Amino acid sequence: MVIILLAVTQIKGKAQDALSTIEQTIADIFEQYQQEVEEELDFNNFLEDLLFVAENPIDLNRATREELEKLPFLSDIQIENILYYLYQFGPMQTIYELQLIDGLDMTDIRRMLPFVVVHPLKKENPKLYWHDLLNYGKNDLYIRLDRKLETKRGYLSISPEKNSDVSSKPYLGDPFYNSIKYRYHFRDKIYFGFTTEKDPGEPFLDKIQTNYDFLSGYLQLNNIGKFKTIILGDYRANFGQGLVLRQEFSMGKSSYVMNVIPRGSGLKKYSSTDEYNFFRGLGTTLQLGNTEISAFYSNKQIDGDTIQGCFSSIYKTGYHRTSNEFKKKKTVNQQVVGGNLTYYFPHLQIGATVVHTLFNHFLEKEETTYNHFYFSGNQQTTGGINYRFRWKKLNFFGETALSNHFSWATLNGCFFSPFSLLDIVVLYRNYSPDYDTFYANAFSESTRINNEKGMYLGAELRPIKNWKFSAYADSYRFSWVKYRVDAPSFGNDYLLQVDFSPSRMVNMFWRLRYEEKQENLSQDTSIMSFVVPLRKASLRYQLNYVAGNFSFRTVLEGNLAQKSEEASWTYGLTAYQDLSYEFRSFPLRLDFRYQFFDATSYENRVYAYEKDVLYAFSIPMNYGLGSRYYLNLRYKFNHQLSCWLKFAQTVYADGRTTIGSGYELIQGNRKSDIRFLLHYKF
Amino acid sequence: MKKHFCLFFVLSFSSLIFSQISYIVPSSASIANTSVSNTHEWTAFQNPAMLGYGENSEIGLQYENRFLLSQISTSSFQALIATPVVNSDISLSYFGYSFYHEIIGAVGFGRNFSNKFSLGLRFNYYAAYFSASNSYRGILFPHLGFSYRFTPNFSIGCSAFNPFQMNIKTETAEKQIPSVFSIGSEYYFTPELIWLTQLDKEISSNYRIATGFEYQMLKAISVKIGAYTAGYLVPCLGMGLNFGNLKLDFNAELHPLLGLNSFVALRHSFRK
Numbered sequence: 001m002v003i004i005l006l007a008v009t010q011i012k013g014k015a016q017d018a019l020s021t022i023e024q025t026i027a028d029i030f031e032q033y034q035q036e037v038e039e040e041l042d043f044n045n046f047l048e049d050l051l052f053v054a055e056n057p058i059d060l061n062r063a064t065r066e067e068l069e070k071l072p073f074l075s076d077i078q079i080e081n082i083l084y085y086l087y088q089f090g091p092m093q094t095i096y097e098l099q100l101i102d103g104l105d106m107t108d109i110r111r112m113l114p115f116v117v118v119h120p121l122k123k124e125n126p127k128l129y130w131h132d133l134l135n136y137g138k139n140d141l142y143i144r145l146d147r148k149l150e151t152k153r154g155y156l157s158i159s160p161e162k163n164s165d166v167s168s169k170p171y172l173g174d175p176f177y178n179s180i181k182y183r184y185h186f187r188d189k190i191y192f193g194f195t196t197e198k199d200p201g202e203p204f205l206d207k208i209q210t211n212y213d214f215l216s217g218y219l220q221l222n223n224i225g226k227f228k229t230i231i232l233g234d235y236r237a238n239f240g241q242g243l244v245l246r247q248e249f250s251m252g253k254s255s256y257v258m259n260v261i262p263r264g265s266g267l268k269k270y271s272s273t274d275e276y277n278f279f280r281g282l283g284t285t286l287q288l289g290n291t292e293i294s295a296f297y298s299n300k301q302i303d304g305d306t307i308q309g310c311f312s313s314i315y316k317t318g319y320h321r322t323s324n325e326f327k328k329k330k331t332v333n334q335q336v337v338g339g340n341l342t343y344y345f346p347h348l349q350i351g352a353t354v355v356h357t358l359f360n361h362f363l364e365k366e367e368t369t370y371n372h373f374y375f376s377g378n379q380q381t382t383g384g385i386n387y388r389f390r391w392k393k394l395n396f397f398g399e400t401a402l403s404n405h406f407s408w409a410t411l412n413g414c415f416f417s418p419f420s421l422l423d424i425v426v427l428y429r430n431y432s433p434d435y436d437t438f439y440a441n442a443f444s445e446s447t448r449i450n451n452e453k454g455m456y457l458g459a460e461l462r463p464i465k466n467w468k469f470s471a472y473a474d475s476y477r478f479s480w481v482k483y484r485v486d487a488p489s490f491g492n493d494y495l496l497q498v499d500f501s502p503s504r505m506v507n508m509f510w511r512l513r514y515e516e517k518q519e520n521l522s523q524d525t526s527i528m529s530f531v532v533p534l535r536k537a538s539l540r541y542q543l544n545y546v547a548g549n550f551s552f553r554t555v556l557e558g559n560l561a562q563k564s565e566e567a568s569w570t571y572g573l574t575a576y577q578d579l580s581y582e583f584r585s586f587p588l589r590l591d592f593r594y595q596f597f598d599a600t601s602y603e604n605r606v607y608a609y610e611k612d613v614l615y616a617f618s619i620p621m622n623y624g625l626g627s628r629y630y631l632n633l634r635y636k637f638n639h640q641l642s643c644w645l646k647f648a649q650t651v652y653a654d655g656r657t658t659i660g661s662g663y664e665l666i667q668g669n670r671k672s673d674i675r676f677l678l679h680y681k682f
Numbered sequence: 683m684k685k686h687f688c689l690f691f692v693l694s695f696s697s698l699i700f701s702q703i704s705y706i707v708p709s710s711a712s713i714a715n716t717s718v719s720n721t722h723e724w725t726a727f728q729n730p731a732m733l734g735y736g737e738n739s740e741i742g743l744q745y746e747n748r749f750l751l752s753q754i755s756t757s758s759f760q761a762l763i764a765t766p767v768v769n770s771d772i773s774l775s776y777f778g779y780s781f782y783h784e785i786i787g788a789v790g791f792g793r794n795f796s797n798k799f800s801l802g803l804r805f806n807y808y809a810a811y812f813s814a815s816n817s818y819r820g821i822l823f824p825h826l827g828f829s830y831r832f833t834p835n836f837s838i839g840c841s842a843f844n845p846f847q848m849n850i851k852t853e854t855a856e857k858q859i860p861s862v863f864s865i866g867s868e869y870y871f872t873p874e875l876i877w878l879t880q881l882d883k884e885i886s887s888n889y890r891i892a893t894g895f896e897y898q899m900l901k902a903i904s905v906k907i908g909a910y911t912a913g914y915l916v917p918c919l920g921m922g923l924n925f926g927n928l929k930l931d932f933n934a935e936l937h938p939l940l941g942l943n944s945f946v947a948l949r950h951s952f953r954k
Contacts, residue, residue: 189751506832546828548797552830554838557864575865577828579801586721594842596827596863596883627861629845651847653861653885 018054018114020551022047024544024618025073029254030431033617034459034607035365042271043617045070045236046249049264050115056188057117059474060098061091066264072251073111075258075460076425077415078103080395092118102420105462107501126542137186141680142615146177146200149672154201154321154663171201171321172208172664179273180212191220197273201321201663214319216278218269227533228292229285234270234278234419237296238262239340239353240386241399242442243409243431245447246278249443255511256470258425258457260413261397262441263353265342267294275318276302279336295339301330310364322663333360348389357438358379372480373434373450375408380404393417402660407434409449411442413456420647421463427456434482437566441448442558445517451480470500487531491517496588532564533665536603572604573597574622580611587636594629600654613644613677626669627654646679706784706808707843707860708758709746710773711931711947713894714908714918716878719829719839719866721800725947726773726788729864730802731827731843733769733792736762742949745860749940752836753779760949768793771804777840781813792827802827806843811858823848823859847885861885866892874898878908888912896922906933914938920945927951 026043046597046610051068060082068079078101086092095118096110102342106118154171178198184190194217203209218233236247242262250262266285270278283296303318304311305328315328335358342351345612359378365371384401400413414429429443433451440449454476459467474493481487501507514537521531538559545552559572583589590612591641604625611632612618622628630648637643649672652659659666707818710725712718717728724732724740738761748754778784790804794865804827809820827841843862848855866880875897882890894908906920920933932947 020802207945224861545832547795547830550795550799552828552831553801554840554865575840575863579828594863596842598883627845627847627863627885649846653847 005074009678013244017401017475018051019116021073021111022054023611027619028256029072029259031607031609032620034621042249042272042274042277044274044615045270047270047615047617048271051313052185053115053165057115057122057513060095060116060118060319061086069263071115072111072259072263073256074108075256075415076261076395076397077102077258078108080390080415081417083575084451092445094118101424103417103462105468106466107468107499107507108505128186135638137184137190137682140181140183141682142179142183142677144177144181144616144675144677145173146201146616146673146675149674150666150668150670152174152201152614152660152663153665155603164528172199172326173201173203173206174322175200175220175297176646178204178212178585181271189222189224191218191222191269193269193271195219195271195273196582197275198510199319199321202319206324206676209320212640213277214273214318215269215344216273217322218271224672226288227284227287228287229267229294231267231269231283231296231508234280235283236268236270236278237266237283237294237338237340237439239265239294240384241397241411243386243399243401243411243440244353244382244384244437245338245340245355245439247279247439247443248441253445253456253472253474253493253495254442255470255495255509256422257495257497258415258427258460259550260456261460262442263335265340266292267296273318276314281336290344292344293339294336294341298334300334300335303328304361304363305330306331306361311359312364312366314363321370332363334382342377347391348387350387350477352383352385354381354383355437355439369486370483373436373480375404375436375438377404379453380437382440398535398595401435401440403435403437405434407432407436407450409435409440409442409469410544416557421461422515423460424460429454429460441442445474445476445493446478446482451478451482453477453479466501470499471495477540485528485531486516486520487518489518489531491515491608493517505546506544508541511538511540511542519563534561534563534603536561549582549584551578552579555607555608557608559599561601563603569605570601572606572623574606574608576608576612585620587642589634592630594621594627596627598625599623600625610648613675614679615644615676616677618648620650624652624656625654626650640681642679644675646673646678648673648676684851701742706756706775706777706786706805707778707862708744708756708932709771709891709945711744711920711922711945712878712933713896713920713931713933714878714892714893714910715882715908716880716892717843718827718864718865718880718882718907719837719868719906720876720878721829721839721868722876724762724771725760725844726771727775727804727806727825729791729827730790730804730825731800731829731839731841733762733771733790733802733804734794734800734829736764736769736792737918738951738953739764740949740951744947746795746841746943746945748943749937760940765901770806775801778811782811788825790825797831799828799830802841808850808859812852812855815852819850819852819857820847821850821859835870836867838865838867841854860884860887880910894918896920927953 053070056262071239081103085179157168177200181195183193188272196212197214198204198212202213216234221230237246238246257623267283268504277619279298280300281298287296303315311332320326320329338355340353357380362378365374365376382403384399386399388397395415400410402408409431410508411429416424430453431450435450442449456474458472472495475491479488495513499509516535517531518531519534521532539558541553552575556575558570562569574597576593578593602623605621608620610618628650634644634647652669656669659671690750707727708726709715712720712723717725721735724736743759746756747771754843756775756777760773762771769792773784773788785810788804788806792802794800804825807822811816811818819832823844825843829839831837841864844859848860862884864882878893878894890912892910896906898904902924904922908918910916916935916937918935923930927950929949931947935943
């Protein structure tokens with residue numbers, strides 16, 4: 001009985017550790033990334049993959065590189081070291097052997113524990129039987145409902161005297177967000193699922209929109225004979241370093257300074273709610289000995305502002321709230337065909353990827369200086385060769401790609417671990433201004449993979465027990481003008497992070513970042529804008545501690561920004577306290593945060609990752625003066641049914657009487673969100 | 683009328699240069715008002731998490747004479763009830779004069795969890811008298827507090843007074859209630875010498891940075907020295923007298939522009 005209780009406690013603890021580790025990883029990686037891209041990020045697949053690994057831990061003694069790459073907090077050197085240890089000493093007898101592996105400190109091991117085992121939990125029968133699929137397959141149903149409590153301008157009648165006329169409201173639908181997700185999986189063999197979504201303001205079940213605005217579904221079969229993967233429906237494709245094709249998140253600059261190359265190659269089911277970035281059709285990967293061959297075809301309608309058989313841009317937000325947005329819906333047909341061939345040798349991996357895209361309309365961009373080299377036309381072919389090889393202590397990686405008119409891009413780098421306490425990575429990239437392809441997503445400063453050359457140097461040092469020093473320096477140059485930068489420009493970015501983990505219950509870090517890049521400065525007196533340096537320095541102190549069923553996080557962050565040499569420095573400050581508590585005798589967990597922010601200038605804006613209902617994410621950007629707080633509750637009715645509820649509110653104290661702009665404008669100084677999610681497992 | 687006009691002028695002027703608009707929050711017995719992480723001292727209307735560290739029930743009175751003006755001085759009463767499960771307090775404070783005055787009443791709860799950390803929550807009811815309408819207007823708002831003890835010598839604390847920025851709205855005006863976010867640390871060099879630091883931000887006012895040392899010279903006497911800045915650097919001095927169950931605290935600060943601010947607190951504890 002005692003053993004059962006202990007096991008249950010351990011599993012429960014592990015599940016909680018997994019979620020905490022995932023949340024911390026997302027915060028570490030995406031907070032900085034969000035700051036750079038300033039668009040809504042899609043973490044769904046990232047979270048789904050990690051939750052799957054938490055439920056089906058990796059057996060370290062049989063782990064492949066591909067499996068270990070699913071753990072984003074491990075660097076490539078650490079993965080190499082784990083594999084090398086297993087190769088050198090054979091299977092591990094206990095999980096404690098992880099401490100003997102070079103380059104893994106206690107923080108890394110603690111992060112790994114929820115996701116790995118030394119022996120498989122149970123032996124799997126490789127054969128498939130219908131009754132196994134029905135009886136042992138896992139089903140998950142998620143129903144989510146969100147709403148902002150304040151009324152946005154888009155929901156108000158434009159002409160007050162015509163209040164009764166519903167069509168006079170700019171937004172055609174109601175302010176509720178709703179999504180339904182169904183997932184089925186049988187081990188790692190079969191995945192099936194569908195997703196429906198309605199964004200706030202979109203019409204639903206009426207004359208304009210008779211069902212959900214977004215519908216998506218997939219069926220993925222793994223390891224069926226020679227077929228490693230067969231996918232039907234919606235999926236994503238990722239190959240090489242991302243210069244040709246990567247639709248999932250690609251690692252970039254973050255406090256995980258060694259994690260600079262993307263993880264997880266191949267074709268993968270698409271289960272998120274992003275309405276643009278996926279393929280719809282058929283894909284397959286064939287494994288023939290050391291060779292993998294992938295081929296895929298996609299045919300889907302995408303949104304564009306089509307006029308007289310041409311369109312000037314692809315509309316990627318997925319919002320269809322107003323009649324103008326509705327007119328853009330599914331107006332362009334996009335067909336994509338492509339493939340990848342990868343050879344695996346003991347110390348070498350080499351692959352080639354080709355993608356061809358065909359539109360039924362001509363993409364004719366609105367010509368400006370910054371987009372002079374952007375793609376125009378109705379078809380594009382991109383191809384690239386990628387490699388990885390190990391030579392002694394050096395791990396080389398890279399990819400070189402060509403697109404239409406022989407525009408090119410190359411990325412090459414090397415990991416090096418001169419001794420076990422130190423890891424170094426060097427990465428050089430050079431993307432020509434005219435290299436503009438639709439699905440590239442590789443290491444870069446900007447979101448578009450073109451018009452950039454730069455050198456990145458990262459290092460991680462573990463000189464003393466419980467201490468870790470991470471640093472990177474990145475220097476980059478844009479040889480052509482960019483959006484809001486009317487001249488060739490350059491920039492430098494530096495980060496230093498010191499982690500200290502005195503015990504299992506307490507850890508903290510100090511993160512110092514300095515960035516200098518160039519931007520346009522528009523002044524009333526100048527005829528045209530001129531380019532000036534924008535400097536920003538930030539310092540964050542974060543403290544995490546656990547005491548019994550309580551866990552706490554205290555964060556203090558300050559930044560300074562200067563726009564142009566003559567301008568004065570402006571500051572931004574934020575401080576917040578998180579408190580989480582899981583009741584012992586009651587299946588309720590609560591997360592509470594109170595945050596204060598004081599960042600009067602947009603350049604000083606601050607970001608903070610928030611806990612949320614499952615599969616919802618928020619890293620809200622705050623600037624101005626005010627406070628924000630949220631309460632996130634999770635209640636488990638039983639082992640099948642659970643629900644989440646979150647309430648968050650931002651209150652500004654800088655005298656503003658409205659928040660936002662355009663149809664998103666809210667009257668008052670408060671904005672409030674409420675979210676609800678129901679999860680049913682069967 | 684002349685008196686009221688002068689008073690109005692002084693109040694307006696002091697509110698401009700005295701960084702915090704948090705008059706209504708009575709000061710604490712901690713030097714330079716560094717109470718947010720002061721684990722050995724509980725004061726009404728300060729970090730409610732400190733309630734959790736209280737070992738004995740207490741009752742006390744305090745008076746703060748702000749810049750030698752009785753009209754803007756605060757008088758407070760406080761009582762702590764210590765129980766094995768949760769400690770609670772009741773407090774009341776008055777500030778103002780017949781034509782305008784403010785009253786806060788509060789009931790708080792705090793608990794110390796295994797001497798590792800303490801959590802506190804206080805419900806404040808604030809009421810102001812508006813002579814124009816000859817009526818009181820009030821509002822209820824919380825005060826959240828937290829303190830974490832890293833080691834027996836070092837702890838941090840933070841609190842949020844009126845975290846949701848509740849204000850009183852009348853037909854003619856809006857009365858802003860201070861919303862104060864505080865964070866600070868406490869360090870014991872020796873059991874007799876404590877170093878306290880604190881950063882306060884009232885949402886519409888300047889930052890206030892404060893630090894102070896408290897030294898227990900003799901069993902019955904302690905001295906305090908500190909300073910805070912919020913535009914002006916304000917030196918602070920204080921003294922504590924301990925007569926068994928009775929404790930008397932004197933604090934004084936000298937604002938370079940507004941002058942002397944003095945504070946006295948008398949407390950009686952009911953030792954178990």
